[in-house]
Amino acid sequence: MRIAPLILFMLYACTVSSLEVKSWKTSQGSIVMYYNTPEIPMADIRLVFSAGSARDGKRHGLSRMANKLLMEGSGDLNSQQFKNKLSETGAQLYAGSLREMAFINLRTLTDPKYFEPAIGLLISAVSSPHYSRPEVEKAIGDMLIDISLKNESPSQIAQEAIWNQIFKDHPYSNYPGGRESTIANITSSELSKFHASHYVAKNATIAIVGDLTEVRAKILAETISSSLPAGQSPLKIPELTEFIPSNVYIETNSDQTHLRIGSIGISRTDEDYFPMIVGNHILGGGSLVSLLFEEIRNKRGLSYSVYSYFIPTEIKGPFVIGLQTNGEKQNVALAESLKVLRDFIEKGPSVESFNLAKENLISGFINQIDSNQKLIGYISMMGFYQLPLNYLDTFSKKVEEVSIADVRNSFQRRITKDFAIVMVGSKQQELNQNER
Amino acid sequence: MRIAPLILFMLYACTVSSLEVKSWKTSQGSIVMYYNTPEIPMADIRLVFSAGSARDGKRHGLSRMANKLLMEGSGDLNSQQFKNKLSETGAQLYAGSLREMAFINLRTLTDPKYFEPAIGLLISAVSSPHYSRPEVEKAIGDMLIDISLKNESPSQIAQEAIWNQIFKDHPYSNYPGGRESTIANITSSELSKFHASHYVAKNATIAIVGDLTEVRAKILAETISSSLPAGQSPLKIPELTEFIPSNVYIETNSDQTHLRIGSIGISRTDEDYFPMIVGNHILGGGSLVSLLFEEIRNKRGLSYSVYSYFIPTEIKGPFVIGLQTNGEKQNVALAESLKVLRDFIEKGPSVESFNLAKENLISGFINQIDSNQKLIGYISMMGFYQLPLNYLDTFSKKVEEVSIADVRNSFQRRITKDFAIVMVGSKQQELNQNER
Incomplete structure (x- = not known):
């Protein structure tokens, strides 16, 4: 039972040659990541910049605004002209940061009639935005x-506050x-x-998924890359020098309290x-079964939702437990979550929860790569962080190889004894890390 | 230029035989809707009930709770046992109403090792939920x-209020x-x-998309359907006897006002x-280009977002214009939106906006059916409302056949002269429909 999902997945990986x-x-x-899916005459092209x-x-806010305005006028087109032309191609173009x-x-469709003008608009947007007043x-x-909308949402306030508590003056606090x-x-x-120094070829990952041959993808990537100034690779993000546990209570007028515990x-x-991801799946990452859900919600009825996650980033990113409960x-x-x-x-x-988590991660992995939209996200991430090219193929094997001792040891070595704690609610109080 | 997308789409429809x-x-x-996509060894099975x-x-709230609790204990499994078993299969099971x-x-994966237990859980959930205290x-x-969360969100409050203003005592107000x-x-x-009278075979649409042969789909549908009591087809939803324009202002403490205009x-x-959908795409449905966006946001800077939509339902559903603006x-x-x-x-x-909207609807249609998740939504909807089986194939042709006079005539015949109006904000006032 424990080996079978792996075999199934490897079988799938071998028979579907395009997993390569x-x-x-x-x-x-520029780094190019390419994956051929010839079933539908469409392609996704994603350019990612640090x-x-x-x-x-x-x-x-500078980086967000620079990104938002890529599609609001560029080259010889103003915002309205750009959108009219894009509308004619039927393509979808979206940006985010x-x-x-x-x-x-x-x-976009890969028929040249639509593809060529759509690519022209992509290149125009990314290489020559106007930033008109x-x-x-x-x-x-x-x-x-x-x-102002974020400030009306207690969960978003809690979300931002936990980044601030963990990273303080580090750039990830932004x-x-x-x-x-x-x-x-x-x-x-x-x-x-900002655009001229960051939207450059040496800072670009160009991911291509869809019904394009490798030859066509090569020409496309070269065309896109050469439309950008060469520029420089970005400086590495510095590691957080020291994690300092701290607490904050943020007042709102909501009866519900949003709690975050971070490290x-x-x-x-x-x-x-x-x-770590196997361990987190057991602790609070699994959507169906998790220790936190069982202890905090099912047994004690303390919360509406409870979960934990890692955000793996270029440097070590946050580890967060989140829940929402009656004030x-x-x-x-808080005390019970810390205890768990x-x-x-x-x-x-436990052996049982460990086996269940591995099975679920392996047999559920295909859900993460079963459409072009999901694949473009995955392979652009792989390029951005320079993960090995066989990452998708070896995912199940790597999960399978994790032992129960690996999970315990890595959590003991890596997760701090004290935490960043955020509460957003209407019952202001001193927070206590040490209730056990 | 105007004909080409249609030809392209029809070409695609003919070469990809599985569009059938x-x-x-x-x-x-039970009505069964089936669509074979053999590329990935997975399947989506959706059961839809009126x-x-x-x-x-x-x-x-009865219908929502009956649906939510399908997965919280059924057959000989309690909630926790059910989730453990589901987790072993790697399948995703979700419900909604x-x-x-x-x-x-x-x-689920279609390998019988996972498929059979996953289907067993689906049948258990839909046919024998416990509803334990x-x-x-x-x-x-x-x-x-x-x-309580909905009541903290001005946009959700506005959303619900416009249904109430349009439908008043009709069941769609619920x-x-x-x-x-x-x-x-x-x-x-x-x-x-409620479950015994609504989750029955004669009220079920069973949609199947994925790597299952027609023979396997037939057996599957028969197995699912026969696990349910035969029951009765549901009564038709009555048409709204009369649309009566009305206004409401709902007080919140937000600086932003959320406006809805309904018919x-x-x-x-x-x-x-x-x-009507071509007309709406021109008016406020298009994500890139629309009359409302151009007039209300671009020219007059009156709003952050502005859009319009139809929700086509069993009977005539709502038509809504929505926007968010500074109080x-x-x-x-309001006055300018009514004027537009x-x-x-x-x-x-205009001829230009009409041609652009048709092109965008046709060349963008493939985006709506390019993954199993989107397809299962589409074909279950087709079964539920008993749309013609060639709906997907003829969509582009039907859009192409619409004339500019059809749009004007249908809007003139169908959209009322006065409206249901909702404002949610902090600047309470009398609303006036007649500013022009």
């Missing part, structure tokens, strides 16, 4: 509204949506400067990556 | 929290999440009774379906 991810560099130094809010410096990555994604003003207005004080005076020339987790290329129960929920976590770190998982 | 949707009835009278909140009667449809969806109590708690006053005392026996729209089998601008935003809408109804679309 290919990678090369363009002459300008140009998220970790690159904002003191100009919070978080802490590390900023991306733009084109989803009227569009910048609209973007400022939109981002200020985004912030909220991707920026701050009111800095957004309001971002200028066109700042945006152009330092793993990087994308972490040697403990697989033991009256916030203290008990500390017990898990001390004792490790 | 098949349908039959089981011996117990068992949404339109069937709640005065027991608001809105106003008309209630569904349960299984996404402890699980009912948890569901009551969850649904009360869902309502909020799928129920009401606090009724949820708190829903009983196990009520739930079992009566179209049914899924409406003879004006295609002219200070709410009056102007009334001008559009009076004059119809």
Whole structure:
């Protein structure tokens, strides 16, 4: 029973030859990730840059605005002309930026009649955005509204606060949506400067999934890459020098309290990556079965939802437990969650939960790569973090190889004894890490 | 240029033979919709019942709770045992219910080793849920929290309010999440009774998409259908006897005002379906280019977002314009939106916007059916509303055949002169429909 999913997956991997991810560099130094799916005459092309809010410096919101405005006028087209032309192609073009990555994604038919103009628009957007003053003003207005909406959502407030508590002055503390004080005076020339230094070939991962031959993909990647200035590889993000546990209670008028418990987790290329994700699946990552769900919700009725996750990043990213509970129960929920976590770190998982988690991770993995949209996300991530090309093929094997001792040891070595704690609710109080 | 997307799509439809949707009835009278996609060894199986909140009667929330609890204990398994077994299969099982449809969806590998137990769990959930008292109590708690969260979200408040303003005492007014006053005392026996009369073979659409042969799909559908009592087809939902325009202002503490303008729209089998969706795409449905976006946001800077949509249902469903604006601008935003809408109804679309909308709808249609998840939604909808089997193949042709006069005529005949209007904000006032 424990081996079977692996065999099944490997069988699938062998018979479906197109599981092979290919990678090369363009002459300008962009990383290309390519995966052929010939079933539907469409393609996804995603360009990813290390140009998220970790690159904002003191100009919070600059990276997000630079990304948002790619599609609002570029080359010889203003915003409206650009959208009219895009509409004619039937393609979907969307952009996004978080802490590390900023991306733009084109989803288009591969028939040259649509493909060529759609690619032209992608290149125009990414290489020559105008950042015209009227569009910048609209973007400022939109981002200020985004912030006010975020501030109306207790769960989003808690989410941002846990990053701040963990990372403090480190660049990962920067909220991707920026701050009111800095957004309001971002200028066109700042945006152009940010764009010119970050949206460059040496900082680009070009991912291509779809009904394009390798030859066509090579020409395409070369065309895109050569439309960008060569530029420089970005500086590495510094590791967090020291994790300092701390607490914060943020007042809202909600009866529900949102709790986050945070620590330092793993990087994308972490040697403990697989033991940690198996362990987290047991602790609070599994959507059906988890220790936290069983103890906090099922047995004690303390919360509506409870979960845990790692966000693996270039450096070690956050480890977070999250839950939402009635304000009256916030203290008990915190104490019991800490107890479950500390017990898990001390004792490790049960054999039964360990086997169940591995089976579920392996047999469920195909769900993560079963459409072009999911694949483009996966392979662009692989390129961005320079994961091995056989990552998809070996995922199940790596999970299978994790032992119960690996999980316990890695959690004991890696997860801190004290935590960053955030509560957002209407029952302000001193937080206590030490109830057991 | 205008014909090409159609040709392309028809070419695609002809070469990819698997675009053919098949349908039959089981011996117990369930409708089966089947579509073979052999590329990946997975399948989606979705059972849809006419068992949404339109069937709640005065027991608001009953349909949602009956659906939510399908996976919380059934047959000889309690909730935890059920989830452990499901976890072993790697399958994803999820349920949902809105106003008309209630569904349960299984996404599983087709290897019999996983497929057979996963199907067993699907059948157990849909045919013999326990509705045990402890699980009912948890569901009551969850649904009360869902309502309190909804009441913290101005956009969700506006959303519900526009249904109420349009449908008043009609069953479509029933909020799928129920009401606090009724949820708190829903009983196990009520739930079992609702389940026994609605989750029956004659009320079931069984949709199957994936790597299953037609023979295997036939056996599967027969097995599922025969596990349910035959039961009765549900009564038709009555048409709304009369649409009565009305206004409401709902006070919140948000600086942003959420505006909805509503009227009566179209049914899924409406003879004006295609002219109306082409017209709506021009007016406010297009994500890139629309009249409302151009006039309200681009030219006048009145709103953050603005859009319009139809929700086609068994009877004529809602037509809604929505926007979010600064509270200070709410009056102007309302007046200008009404002006754009009334001008559009009076004059119809421009030739340029009309051609652009048709091209975009046709060349973008493939985006709606390019994964198993999207296909299962589409074909189960086709079965539920008894749309023609060639609906997917003829979509582009039907759009192409719409004339500019069809759009103007259908909007003039169908959209009312006065509207249901909802504002949610902090600047309470009398609403005026007649500013022009």
